[in-house]
Amino acid sequence: MKLPDSNAPFAPDQTAPAEQPDFVVVDVETACARVSSICQIGIVGFRAGQEVFAYETLIDPQDEFSPFNIGIHGISPDHVAGKPAFGAIHGIIAEHLTGRVTVAHSGFDKGALSAACRIGGLPFIETTWLDSVRVAKRAWPQLPNHRLNTLSSHLKIRHRHHDALSDARAAGMVILRAIEDTGIDLQGWLAKPAKPGKAPRAAETGPLKGQRIAILGERRDEALAQFLAAHGARVVSSVGTTTTMLVISTHQTFGRWAAAHAEHHKAEKLRDSGAAMEIVTEVELRARLLGNLSA
Structure with a gap:
């Protein structure tokens, strides 16, 4: 999948795209501690791994600006003078988000839109939310944190932090890279994650159907x-007589080596006794399933 160039200029489009995007990404900046005080919004749509539209506008929050928030995003009362209030662009936002998969980096943006709708007496926007922080934590658990600036540095995505359109575009790139790096598609990321300690449900079909796999x-x-x-595998908690494959994770640590060595043994x-057991590294298996190696 070819990823969009995060540095290429893209003219904001004020209208809905001709093609339905696979998902949209929204980011907002606020004027003060009240989450309803939206002073900027950015929305970006992606289809087939490419950016297909972008929308951005400053908003008159009809609220005070705190020095703290101005220091974060640089937006002041002078910048929003004469700009539309949230109610004036509610219909545009709803057109972009309603009935679609909407990505936001944490629950802040979802809460801000809900608060702005509530205070303005406007209809709540019905959309399917996907938290890109949750996605990033599962895709790259080795990172010290999963803030957007940290992810942008790790994934080499250049963007202006705390600019709504740039942040929305970067969060969209996080989703695309997570899909590419893990092989989990958008529907897979939307699926409810398994509870801690509980293995995820195996897909009905896939190249690993029938395999019982332990992770080292x-x-x-x-x-x-x-x-x-x-990919169809049933993930088991440990190696047993019915296990057919042991996958050595790239996140194996020396701190757990004693237990890991026992499983490997x-x-x-x-x-060696003739059982249908294969030992393979995560890298090898991912490459095989993605078609880079023959099975």
């Missing part, structure tokens, strides 16, 4: 477990 690595490596389940014994 961090128990919290949910992204790998989800990836395996999305059990898998080797089963394989």
Whole structure:
């Protein structure tokens, strides 16, 4: 999948796209501590891995501006003088979001839109929300945090932090990169994650259908477990006589090596005794499933 160039200029489009996007991304900036005080909004649509539209506007929040918030995003009362109030663009926002998958980096933007609708006596926007922070935590659990600036640095996405349109575009790139790096598609990310300690449900079909796979690595490596389940595998908690594959996670740590060594030894014994057991690294298996290696 070819990813869009995050540095290429893109003229904001004030109208809905001709083609329905696979998902849209929204980001807002606020004037003060009240989440309803939206002073800027950015919305970006993506289809087939490409940006298909962008919308951005400053908004008169009809509220005070705090020095703290101005220091974060640089938007002051002078910038929003003469700009539309939230109620005037509610219909445009609803047109872009209603009935679609809407990505936001954390629940802040969802809460801000809901608060602005409530205070303005406007209809709430019905959309399917996807938190890109949750996606990033599962896709790249090794990072120290999953703030947008940290992710942008890790993924080499250049953007202006706390600019609504730029942040929305960067969060969209996070979703595209997570899909590319994990092999989990958009519907897979929308699926309700398994509870801690509970394996994800195996897909009805897939190249790993019938496989019972144990993971050698961090128990919290949910992204790998989800990836395996999305390809039809049943993920099991440990190596047993019915296990058919042991996958060595790239997130295996030396701190868990004693337990890991025991699991690896059990898998080797089963394989050497003639059982249908395969030991493979996560990198090798992902490459195989993505068609880069022959099975």
